[in-house]
Amino acid sequence: MTTPGLDLSSLGWNESLAAELPGGAVPARVARVDRGAADVITTDGHHHAAYGARLRRATAEDPVNLPCVGDWGALTLLSEGRYELDSILPRRTAFVRGGVARDSRGGLSGDSKGQVLAANVDVVFVAEPSMHATDFADLGRVERLLALAWESGAEPVVLITKADLVGEHLAGLLDDVAAAAPGVALHAVSSLTGEGVEVVRSHLDGSRTAVILGASGAGKSTLVNALAGEEVMETQRVRAGDGRGRHTTVHRELIPLAGGGLVIDTPGIRRVGLYEMSQGVDLVFSDIEELAEGCRFGDCSHESEPGCAVLAALESGELPERRLASWRKLQREANWMAGRTDARLRAEQTRKWKIIHKSMRGRSRP
Ligand SMILES: Nc1nc2c(ncn2[C@@H]2O[C@H](COP(=O)(O)OP(=O)(O)OP(=O)(O)O)[C@@H](O)[C@H]2O)c(=O)[nH]1
Ligand SMILES: [Zn+2]
Known part of the structure; x- marks a missing residue:
């Protein structure tokens, strides 16, 4: 697909990224990965780029170097309109899933399964429905997802979704959630009435990239559609219906929104339970x-x-x-996860995390 003159800044490209780009390379953002190749977006549109020799060497050394959605990459032009993905620019933030324990040099079992699920995410929306079945918002779940959000290095924002469902209980609910999320921006939003959607969008000003974490049915897809102003995601209602309006196109993982900003949605991001999160728990x-x-x-x-x-x-x-009680539970969980995660990967994450959060903790958005 070719879209002449696409402005990379609308995908989040900026000067600090430009400073990392090797000379002569073409910058592109990874929209989706396949085995050994990636769908990338560059100034002349979408391309399918195979991994070059240099990138293959790097990924053989350490799977953490495998490209993932949200990465910025350096392309080499092979021939008219044909590119190879040669390297990945340093990631500012990363959602990492730690896998089974690594056998460092001739150990007994397993291999390094540290996997980066999404990179360069600026804001993590923690979506918790005001009302789920017959229950109000689950504060424990908010805390848990917040820990995962902090862990990534991105800015967490809590959204009480389906705010239209609870009437006069909303104010009290927001107070309770605020107490469970100190120092984090909190908004009520309804994709049905449109309440709060613009405030959510404002967090994406400057072409920021978001992921939305939340339980099934929290209203994530509906919110993405509201932000996009069109049906880019299949929602539960559509899935449960007769399939009319079902999207037959390949599911996009990096979704540019009409009003600016981008959302990353992948199956991996939706299965949030396995992230490593010990640092995040301390912050929550x-x-x-x-x-x-x-x-x-x-x-x-x-x-x-x-x-x-x-x-x-x-x-x-x-x-x-x-x-x-919630803190104790999450700490136990985090400790258990930490024991399963490759120590080197964790050390690297911790280092990055410290740098990012030093600058983040003082900052808060309206
Ligand atoms: N009343 C009300 N219902 C909503 C709102 N947003 C979503 N819903 C409904 O909630 C249900 C679930 O919404 P989805 O957007 O599919 O939820 P999801 O979080 O993407 O769910 P998964 O794809 O399973 O992770 C659908 O029936 C929506 O119509 C809202 O703001 N108000
Ligand atoms: Zn004590």
């Missing part, structure tokens, strides 16, 4: 981390130690019991 529970600094013992487990500031806050009612 920054209130508890702060309390813990007041504990008498540096290695306080906040179970029964004397002088425990966390237990004191629980006692006084300052810290809700639900929140402490």
